[in-house]
Amino acid sequence: MRVAVLGGGSFGTALASIAADNGAEVRQWLRDPDLAAQITREHRNGRYLPGFTINAAVVASTAMAEVLEGAELVLVAIPSKAFREVVRQARPFLHEAQILVSTTKGIQEEGFKLMSQILEEETGFPHIGVISGPNLASEIADRQLTATVVASDDPETRTRVQSALGCDYFRVYASNDRYGVELGGALKNIYAIAAGMAAALGMGENTRSMLMTRALAEMSRFAVDQGANPMTFLGLAGVGDLIVTCSSALSRNYRVGQALGEGKTLDEAVQALGQVAEGVNTVRLVRDKAHEDGVYMPLAEGLYQVLFKGVPARDMARLLMLGEQSSDVEFVLPRKDVQQDRRDGGERHG
Ligand SMILES: NC(=O)C1=CN([C@@H]2O[C@H](COP(=O)(O)OP(=O)(O)OC[C@H]3O[C@@H](n4cnc5c(N)ncnc54)[C@H](O)[C@@H]3O)[C@@H](O)[C@H]2O)C=CC1
Numbered sequence: 637m638r639v640a641v642l643g644g645g646s647f648g649t650a651l652a653s654i655a656a657d658n659g660a661e662v663r664q665w666l667r668d669p670d671l672a673a674q675i676t677r678e679h680r681n682g683r684y685l686p687g688f689t690i691n692a693a694v695v696a697s698t699a700m701a702e703v704l705e706g707a708e709l710v711l712v713a714i715p716s717k718a719f720r721e722v723v724r725q726a727r728p729f730l731h732e733a734q735i736l737v738s739t740t741k742g743i744q745e746e747g748f749k750l751m752s753q754i755l756e757e758e759t760g761f762p763h764i765g766v767i768s769g770p771n772l773a774s775e776i777a778d779r780q781l782t783a784t785v786v787a788s789d790d791p792e793t794r795t796r797v798q799s800a801l802g803c804d805y806f807r808v809y810a811s812n813d814r815y816g817v818e819l820g821g822a823l824k825n826i827y828a829i830a831a832g833m834a835a836a837l838g839m840g841e842n843t844r845s846m847l848m849t850r851a852l853a854e855m856s857r858f859a860v861d862q863g864a865n866p867m868t869f870l871g872l873a874g875v876g877d878l879i880v881t882c883s884s885a886l887s888r889n890y891r892v893g894q895a896l897g898e899g900k901t902l903d904e905a906v907q908a909l910g911q912v913a914e915g916v917n918t919v920r921l922v923r924d925k926a927h928e929d930g931v932y933m934p935l936a937e938g939l940y941q942v943l944f945k946g947v948p949a950r951d952m953a954r955l956l957m958l959g960e961q962s963s964d965v966e967f968v969l970p971r972k973d974v975q976q977d978r979r980d981g982g983e984r985h986g
């Protein structure tokens with residue numbers, strides 16, 4: 637199979653290398669000619685994936701037409717801010733038989749659009765999907781055992797991606813909840829920032845567990861309100877990705893949180909990172925959308941106040957702990973006798 641990867645960052649490079657390990661003929665598009673030459677000739681990406689060897693069969697180029705020529709699968713690994721612009725650049729060289737897959741975990745501000753919706757809008761083509769899951773790029777480049785989810789309404793997209801990328805260190809699960817899988821990947825970035833911040837403030841393991849568990853409840857609540865399948869959030873693209881990004885300083889979002897917890901400003905934290913941390917923008921968009929749609933999201937609201945309104949993180953944590961208890965319901969299940977009554981077709985009560 638011929639695979640094209642758009643994007644020369646850490647994830648694009650890791651995906652290109654997997655596809656090549658799997659026997660595909662891989663071309664990678666990026667803007668920087670020096671980096672393209674380094675990938676093709678030295679089999680490394682010193683800017684975004686330093687220290688890792690990329691499969692020698694990956695050919696990188698700045699020429700979009702060359703990269704897309706004959707590609708059966710196109711993986712788009714471009715940060716959300718530039719995603720539409722790059723898809724527009726690629727559009728003249730795309731055709732409807734191709735499988736087009738977004739790997740980007742972010743949201744477009746205008747219209748609260750996810751990246752696969754942009755692929756759909758810009759091309760109108762039928763084979764569109766997303767990849768999302770606990771997929772730290774450097775661990776994939778190190779060929780650590782990893783799993784992901786390919787999600788699409790289109791069965792051909794799911795099976796072609798599984799065969800292009802599935803190998804002895806990368807397992808690809810299929811889902812038809814494209815919206816839920818894609819939204820899960822974007823939402824968990826918010827909580828990774830909060831987890832990095834909590835760690836830098838010296839908060840303990842109980843705190844991290846509370847944060848992650850309540851984050852899962854909050855992101856599922858929001859996603860279900862937007863039309864996602866709640867079961868998706870119990871899978872790799874939901875709780876799986878939440879666990880890895882809230883636990884690892886390999887996550888850029890987590891590192892932004894750490895820097896904020898250490899007292900840096902948001903600008904300083906983002907500058908120091910030098911790569912994309914989608915969660916910074918996502919927290920603002922999700923917080924506004926939750927307000928608009930009346931979804932209760934205390935953690936996203938709290939993080940928004942810290943990032944954009946100058947509320948100190950420790951004060952916000954206290955405020956969250958002292959919030960009105962009656963709104964904090966974990967599960968209130970119907971009593972057994974009531975459930976039995978319902979099964980028997982009896983009168984509803986309780
Ligand atoms: N790095 C990771 O571990 C993972 C990243 N992702 C997602 O992958 C997406 C892509 O990110 P990474 O590769 O990680 O980012 P990165 O920060 O490592 O690299 C971004 C790449 O996009 C390029 N780029 C930025 N603006 C561009 C433009 N206007 N035109 C062309 N190229 C442009 C940069 O030059 C760079 O090559 C992100 O949305 C992220 O959420 C998903 C899973 C894992």
Ligand SMILES: O=C(CO)COP(=O)(O)O
Binds near residue numbers: 912
């Ligand atoms: O999505 C990721 C891992 O699954 C990568 O997270 P960061 O973008 O925070 O590095």
